[in-house]
Amino acid sequence: MEGPTLVIGREDPPEGEDAAIAALAALHLQIHQVQPGPSVRGEHPKQHAGVWGTFTVEPDVPQALRAGLFATPRSYAALIRFSNGRTADDSQPDVRGMALKILVPDGSGSITAQDIVLADHPVFFARDVAHLLHFLRATVERVPFVQIVPNYPALPAFTRVPTTGPLATTYWSQTAYKLGPGAVKYVATPSGGPEPPIASPAGADWLRESLVEQLSVRQIGARFDLAVQPQTDAALMPIEDATVLWTSTPVRVGSLVIPAQQFDDPDQQSVFANLSWNPWNTLDDHRPLGGINRARQRVYRDSFALRHGFMTAAAGASPLM
Numbered sequence: 558m559e560g561p562t563l564v565i566g567r568e569d570p571p572e573g574e575d576a577a578i579a580a581l582a583a584l585h586l587q588i589h590q591v592q593p594g595p596s597v598r599g600e601h602p603k604q605h606a607g608v609w610g611t612f613t614v615e616p617d618v619p620q621a622l623r624a625g626l627f628a629t630p631r632s633y634a635a636l637i638r639f640s641n642g643r644t645a646d647d648s649q650p651d652v653r654g655m656a657l658k659i660l661v662p663d664g665s666g667s668i669t670a671q672d673i674v675l676a677d678h679p680v681f682f683a684r685d686v687a688h689l690l691h692f693l694r695a696t697v698e699r700v701p702f703v704q705i706v707p708n709y710p711a712l713p714a715f716t717r718v719p720t721t722g723p724l725a726t727t728y729w730s731q732t733a734y735k736l737g738p739g740a741v742k743y744v745a746t747p748s749g750g751p752e753p754p755i756a757s758p759a760g761a762d763w764l765r766e767s768l769v770e771q772l773s774v775r776q777i778g779a780r781f782d783l784a785v786q787p788q789t790d791a792a793l794m795p796i797e798d799a800t801v802l803w804t805s806t807p808v809r810v811g812s813l814v815i816p817a818q819q820f821d822d823p824d825q826q827s828v829f830a831n832l833s834w835n836p837w838n839t840l841d842d843h844r845p846l847g848g849i850n851r852a853r854q855r856v857y858r859d860s861f862a863l864r865h866g867f868m869t870a871a872a873g874a875s876p877l878m
């Protein structure tokens with residue numbers, strides 16, 4: 558059966574998605590139950606560092622991409638959290654995250670957060686919510702990995718052992734976001750020069766150690782270019798299939814500077830652990846698009862509510878607030 562004619566920038570939620578999102582959210586609550594406690598995220602619980610930086614919108618953003626935050630060249634304070642997807646041991650294969658919170662003053666004394674949540678692989682391993690739900694059910698039922706993988710060709714490359722520290726890694730949004738009338742994916746590329754050599758690249762905490770070594774001991778700052786990849790073909794770069802690599806040329810829209818700093822202090826790290834980075838913390842101009850992002854709206858909210866005691870996993874999705 559033929560699907561809808563695809564249009565650039567337009568979402569096309571598949572039939573039955575609401576039920577799949579509800580089932581996914583319930584399953585996440587069930588999984589989350591085994592790791593309760595304040596500040597423990599349902600995913601990406603291990604925090605290497607929470608650091609501050611400055612995000613600057615470039616003056617030469619092409620006219621077609623001058624929307625929302627990228628419309629005007631100016632600088633914003635930013636909070637950045639580096640994390641592992643699942644493992645506590647940095648020498649094991651995993652996903653590594655860089656979550657960026659750009660603090661945007663709204664002109665009336667308040668601040669809106671524009672979060673950009675990124676990971677170290679260009680595509681997600683599941684196409685859509687139904688595909689992801691099928692995977693999670695199989696893992697909960699302990700189906701052997703070799704039986705799962707044939708249905709998830711993007712999975713083997715999705716996790717890996719890191720060979721560079723967090724400041725020398727490239728990160729992608731994997732999913733699409735609105736920009737003007739169109740859609741884009743984000744990519745953040747290190748642009749600050751070579752990373753200093755790291756003493757012990759194999760230890761369980763070497764990613765945090767490499768951040769301390771660079772930013773605090775050697776006092777060398779870091780820099781990333783933030784680029785967008787515009788959706789230039791609605792069929793070849795679909796919004797509703799997060800496993801497809803978008804091939805459009807990245808266009809730089811901003812730069813993130815992380816200055817040398819002392820960050821490895823329990824109080825500062827606990828503030829970052831208690832915050833929430835969520836693609837739905839957003840200006841409307843940068844609204845998340847596609848099924849995987851639609852599911853994240855509910856799951857991230859639940860995870861935040863659980864870890865702050867606004868909701869109990871045992872009671873199912875029963876908000877206490």
Ligand code: HEM
Nearest residue numbers: 598599600601638654656674675676730833834852860861
């Ligand atoms: C439906 C698919 C997804 C689900 C169910 C999911 C689930 C979650 C959950 C529950 C959290 C913890 C939120 C919190 O407690 O504040 C989280 C965090 C995170 N996720 Fe996802 N995620 C999904 C897709 C993605 C994708 C596509 C990316 C790729 C960029 C991603 C990257 C991250 C990162 C980097 C964090 C850590 C954010 C932080 O530092 O606070 N996730 N995810």
